[in-house]
Amino acid sequence: MRKRDSNFLLEFIDRIAPYKWSIFFITLLGMSLSALNLYFKPSVYEAKAVIKVKTQEGKGENSNTIDNLFVSGSENIDQDLAILQTYHLHKDAIEKLNINVQYFVEDRYKRVELFYNSPILIDDINISDDMVGKYITLTPQKYGFYIESKSKKYKNFFEYGKEVKTDWFKFRVVKKVDFDKPIYIKLNGSNRNIYENIIKKNFKASRVNENASLIKISYQDTSPDRAIYYLNNLMDFLIKQSIKNKSRQNDKILDFINRQLSKTGEKLKLSESRLEEFRIKNNIIEPTNQSQILLNKLSEIQIELSQIGIEKRLIDGAFRHINSGKEFIGVTPTLIELNADTTVRNIENLQSMKQRLNELSQEFTPKHPDVQSLKRNISMVESGINQEIKKLKSNILHKEMVLKKLKNGYEKDLKRLPTKEKELIDLQRNHDVNSKMYSYLLEKQAENNMKRVATIPDYEIIDSAYSDRIPIKPKRAMGVAISTIFSLILSSLFAYWRSGLVDKLLHIQDLRTLTPLPLYGELPILEDGKRITTKSDRLLQSFRNLRTKINFNHPKQMGNVISITSSRYREAKSNIVSNLGYIFQKADYKTLIIDFDLYSPKLHNIFDLNTNLGASDFLAGNESNVDRLIQNTKYRNLDIMSAGSITEDSSELILSKRLYFLLGILKKRYNYIFIDAIP
Template identity: 25%
Template sequence: MDAVFQTDERQNAAGDLRKTLDRLMRHWYWFVLCAILGLFLSWLYLRYATPSYKIKGKILVQDDQKGSDLPGEEILNQLQMFNNKSSVDNEVEILKSRSLMEKVVRDMELNTTYFVEGRVKKTEQFVKLPFTFHWLTLKDTLDEVKYVLKPLNEKEFTLNYKDVSRKAAWNDTLHLPEGIVWIRRNDLFPLQNDEYLIKMQSIDNTVSDYQLLLDIDIPNKQVSTIDLALTATIPDKGEKVLNKLLDAYLQASVEDKNRIADSTISFIDNRLVIVSAELAGVEKDIQQFKQSNQLANLEEQSKLLVATTGDLSKQLTEQQVRLSIVETLEQYIRDEQNNKRVVPSSLIIQDPTFIALVEKYNSLQLERERALLSNTEMNPFVQNLNQQLKGLRTDLQNNLASLKQGIQAGLAGLQHNANVVSSEIRSVPGKERIFLDYSRQQTVKQELYLFLLKKREESAISKSSNIAIARIIDRGKSEPLPFKPRRALTYLLGLIGGILLLSAWLYLRELLNRRVTDKEDITKNTPAPILAEIGHNAHHERVVVEKESRSPVAEQFRAMRTNLQFILSGKKEKVILLTSSMSGEGKSFVATNLAAVLALSGKSVVLMEMDLRKPKISQMLGLPNQVGFSTYAIGKVSLDELIKPSGIHDNFWLIPSGPIPPNPVELLLLERTEQLFAELKEQFDYVIIDTAPIGLVTDAQILGRFADATLYLIRQGYTFKQQVQLTKELYQQRKLPKINLVVNDIKAKDGYGYGYGYGYGYGYGYEETGTVNVFTRIRNTLVRK
């Protein structure tokens, strides 16, 4: 049972899918048109859309931290348990810095853009500019300003901005509200447009815009390369901007190193002046001492003491040199005027802790200088750097104090040993002892002087050999094709969009449609069976059923006649009532042609025009309506005077409605009306009643007591779905006898149900003027169904 149920569900789903596809295929030409329209709109969009290109570059950063001597570091890195901060990350942040981009914007004057008017849109120009704006002074806070420059000739032009127009010559300097500008003419490129649009915005806004367009990424943590990508609408402009950014970055890197070298050389030069003066003073004292004491050569006299005190003197000299350097650095750091300068690195004592502090201090000093390029001293970030520098200066002073204590302690020990030797020197003549003191001072000053000269040369050599921390692997180069809009994707979206838009419109039209369009709209709302389906009368004929008529609509009425045999099964069942939900659903048309098709079969038929409020049949057939049911009901005419020939067929008779009465319902309730139906049943084989819509008045229900069968008219595309539910109540509560539905005015292009006449129609190749009689085939098909 479950298998059968699942099979039915699959069949129903397949049927619904096929039905949906059939509905869509009925509008295939609209889908083709919408697809073509979507492709055309895509082409139009691609024709006038501004393309965006990716400008890509790559640099290699010198990163000593990628390797380490730490045992097992590779394993720890793989386990992500050891994270060593890479200098590559720092360089990425420098490349993203606002100060670097601001330098590029100012150097290239990117805050000024030039446009020319096209047929549809304005196009930016960059390469072949016939003139350029060079701002000599410019306001810092500047909203976007637009200028319109109209060349008059090769010598003059007019500049319009806001409501002001000024005439000037090329290469003139103009004083504008935004600043002073020099408009330079480039004679290499001719003036090809009548006017140019120049847009000006502030440096800050331009920098922010370009920072958003710049994308910087590290491919992976195993390499020290950096990928840069800049989005630009003009490839040449994007390449120049990216390459300018790379050059500015490399230049800034070299300038940082040169600044440290210059500071070191300046410090050494100052110390050389002092040490040179001290050394000259000691040498002058020795000269005066020898002259005053007439000493020529004391070497032989002091050879023994010199040999004994040589090692001590050398050690004392080294310690004194170190102490002098430490004191000098301590004085340099303590001096408030040097708070904003870097500490000379070439004189650093070989102490790991002190070296690390100096490197960190110099890095913060350089970072503070870069921050001050675009910020003030009161900026929180700068204040934070000042606090960090203050703490590092304290740490440096403490470290130097500790080093100084260690050196002084070593000097104290050496001095103690020297005192022991001095006790022996007391036996030496006083002149020799004084000369040794002078010699010791000379040696200390000379060693310090030579040390400073060596460091100065090293600093000068290092400055001349300074190179940037990175090198360019790939300079900025644009991709050959824009990354947006993508042509293939745009065409595909246009094609799909056109199809989906039409599908959505058809779906919404179907969803919001309140009228009957297909057979399912009827079967879902009422259990009443469908007796017949009548196609659209394209020729607008009142009577389509004639003896020689072979049209599809005529054949559908013949099929209805056949189906009526299954409803009116008894010999005394002759009366057929036609009604509908509202006016305009074709009751009169169907009633007239039904009567005609029954008359063609040799039966006597009388058609009663019982829509006493809006009669149409008499007018449709061109018959007078002065005498009819309304005059008969009040006893003014007899039955013989009431019944009139229709003029269509000899077996087809008509009872007109007569003049419109003021009380139609009361006439239908008269006893004379009941007598009329009794007499008509005796005289005719069929009695067809065309009554008023049951959805508006109760005439049909009153006449229903005389009827043997009821045909309820539903018109495709006209009857509301909600009105179909009215037949459900009439059918279930049997308010009218043998209710059957007749669907009228079915249009083949709307694909109602499954075709005219339960499966036949135009598809059989049946022609109205054809000679093949398919009525028997249709009837047999109906009987089988």
């Protein structure tokens, strides 16, 4: 297998070798075009940052304690990843980035962005949708500038500070410093356009690993400073938004508590006044022991019923909010106050799913499978949240019913007491209930004020945005290397294909691949009838080399017979035979040339001999004396046997048995016998 592969590789190299220069230039061209293309592509840098998502660990029975105010946030990292991809989160960072317009100048035949130091400022921008992402050219003049749009085939003159108004765009150009080069202005459109066309494809958020609540965010830009600036702004907004959302929830709860506190305070003052008045009027300070026990139990039940009353108003408000068609997120503060943590997390998950649906709706139609699947999931989650809230209300009502039964039992016992003592207990109970309820609301007020002050975001910056300022793309060295290798392979395959179209032997290597026979040498092209002279240095040396190789491969002293033929006529076969005879006789080898080209003999013309008798006459049996067939030349060691008489069946004479007899005689006389055979 290895030998076969090696042979193929050698054959492949032999086939493409004649085209080495075309391969070289095609490879060089491919490498140059790649380098040129990469030169005009802008370098892209990446900024990275790491943020920590704080989780709600350790929350259980103690979820209402103040300590747990400092551990808040999301347990669903996937939800946070989805939120990080939304336009809602990015819009403020985009606004601060201010790339509705980008300015470029031409430097060394490519466009370079002016990130910080643009000589002009464009404001009051309003463009049509078909101009988003398009370039316009501003060319400075002495008293103003030209605005040109190649896509709209538009060009006109305007003055600085005045409105530039066309059918496709409107803005005002403010000149900050003098400049003399054209400025290429890219119109990126609204913040939403910028998010969809630029931010979305260059921003990424992913988990650092599955076991840590860490998220890595990255942003790619042609300016590393701008990438860092954008990520830092995005993280600042993320943290501020988290604090704002939590504060808004606490404010709603605090507002409700303040209203209840005001009402309960008025009731407490009224109950204190009535109790004091009753005691003075009836000269009763304290109830009896039995009455005191009933009073304490009824007070405890009444306080719990008052708390349940607050919970009922909260849950009823939540139902009114939901039934009005508003978002579930609006009832989150109520559910937090009711300790419905599971439902709160489901609502947060629902919001994330809705934001994801909004993103998908920007890209796909309502019938897209992902959109349909997400809608079904949203519907299931909403149904589950509704059931959880209904169950929460049912639990509150059941608890209220149990407490009312207990209260009715104690009130029956109370009716058996004396009238004045019973009135005292009622007044005392109302006072105690209002007092404890007031204290409970004050505690809740302080607790929510503490939450408001102590609110910390769900996110913490672990690594601020940074960039190593090394371009991540394009990889110029790698790109040029790959293009060079690809061009080399392509040009080599093209050369191999070209070699397959050639039906001639262009190189001696071609012949070596086609035949297992030994090759003795190469000869230059000979003109018809041309023979070697002492002045023909190159030709003479070629035949000498050939003679050496023939001698080496045919070491016999006498009777070496060599037949020379060709694929067709006019391939200088007779010329080669005659020159071989000449070069061998020159080395003192007794040499004979036999002209067996019985159709078109030429040797007699080359050596100026007659054709009266020759090889055909002997083979036909017309002549038996070999000596009469051989003619001497002017060269001492070279004899010729011409073709002789030509007949219609001359070619059949070669099959005659007399041929072997003839060669047997001649082998004893000559060192080398060269036969000029029929093609």
